[in-house]
Amino acid sequence: MGGDFGPSITVPAALRALSSNLELHILLVGNPDILFPLLATTDSVLLARLQVIPAQSVISSNLTSAQAIRASHGTSMRIALELINDGKVQGCISAGNTGALMGLSKLLIKPLEGIERPALMTVIPNQLRQKTILLDLGANIACNSAMLVQFAVMGAVMAEEIIGIIQPRVALLNIGEEDSKGLENIRAAANILKKTPTINYIGYLEGNDLLTGKTDVMICDGFVGNVTLKTMEGMARMFLSLLQSSKENKQQAWWLKLLRHCLQVPGIKRFSYFHPDQYNGAYLLGLRQTVIKSHGAANLHAFLSAIEQAVQAVQRQVPERIAARLKSVLPKSD
């Protein structure tokens, strides 16, 4: 098990998920010498739904996708993905190397028909207390127009099927709203989307509109999406820590106590709506099965959210629904 903190985070999160979901079974893929001690005091009722699958190595975070695939045999990531292929599990969660997860998933799980490259997607909260779907978050750092269009289709399907929005609005993330703005691949994608009647394409939007709720789906390449998401997470954490900080001098303590008290009040609880941990877990969309990427630096609460996303994706049959919709929605290539 990779990620920044490995089994010390992922094992307790898995146990928490098993406690709260009595139908869930989890297979932990990793080094048994590390995993078993972490399970030593676990209730046997939980252990009945837990299995350890041995893997002696992990994929290093500094390998490129190609290097990682070549060196993937026997790694926890590869074995976990093979378990899906073998029909032994219905979904896989990883906090490891994103490029490797993308490359190996494409190789082993295969993309859906009509999808060139899977994309990482997440749901972010906006100021209308609704949700905005954002993709790609880093699976594809350079994207041509066809890929952006496929992301738009997958994002729209997710907004309809998962969030329940009818005719979701789809926008391309750009540096201005005028037609002339942006990079060539974005302008070409806009031209295709304008001619795609099954997509409710509303045009270009800018970075600040991720939060205004002007669109239900925002599309960008993986480099921009990754930087943007991490910037948002950084901002949210900074503001929440400023609100909740207790490391203040004594003169200020009175209002901080007051503020901390206020944080228990429903009205201020709305800030917790924006806490990044509960949005951890990005769908690797466009695959034939469910693969969820957790933030590498996820804490227990955040990794638990990623497990819950995987459970939800399996229960709601996300890959099957996307596959079914893609057939009718994807523009026919001439």
Place this chain on the structure above:
Amino acid sequence: MGGDFGPSITVPAALRALSSNLELHILLVGNPDILFPLLATTDSVLLARLQVIPAQSVISSNLTSAQAIRASHGTSMRIALELINDGKVQGCISAGNTGALMGLSKLLIKPLEGIERPALMTVIPNQLRQKTILLDLGANIACNSAMLVQFAVMGAVMAEEIIGIIQPRVALLNIGEEDSKGLENIRAAANILKKTPTINYIGYLEGNDLLTGKTDVMICDGFVGNVTLKTMEGMARMFLSLLQSSKENKQQAWWLKLLRHCLQVPGIKRFSYFHPDQYNGAYLLGLRQTVIKSHGAANLHAFLSAIEQAVQAVQRQVPERIAARLKSVLPKSD
């Protein structure tokens, strides 16, 4: 005068700047039929330091840079830049079309020796209550490695000369910290910066590190910088409006009153440190004279900040200092 709100914002901001800076002279370039009525009730003492320069047209925001340059004769933006060239003013502020401002500035004001393309730079606050310099913010949507290196040099000079940081740390914005991460132009720029002893290059950092204060200067291409900055602005505005909102139901009013009261307390005033308005005004760095780009949607307070930035740049002789430092710092091309 362009920008989203035109003279209705820029004229009152100019008058406010004249009131607070008794040495300042401002030339307003625009349609006299619109400008004079806005000055009708202005004190004659202020008017003595104000001059209206007629321009009958503005550059439309939906023109590309090339289109805008072709159609620029007689526009307020071109006339304002020509005033610099004619030695009649020492700096120019515009809330208009960014691409046009970049193109026309390059044509009329000329870049400094060793600079291929000027870049838009701003200063953002971080959680250590220090400042981080970020560029490019949208002057160059696609950048090769040489341009990124030049941005790094200019950013380092700005951090030293303007913020007063000795040996400022310089990082490249990327989607991971490992050498293998990111786009080819970024990796190539990293290789050059590693071999540039006059730059304190510290490696790649991610989006969230814009706010952690891990670096003094963060370098990226203009597309990524623009989206990132607007995302940060959107987040900051959302959190500040959640904090300050008064449109709540009556049950919540008690704590909101309390919170608003708290906002007067020095401790919570730290939130205002992050208000985007006071950071409006991006330097168009790498030109022989001072050109400042204001956010198109700037309000009075924000446009005033942009004017203050221009005054500061002129007083501190920013272009001259950069030119002097560039000669010793820029890597010699073989």
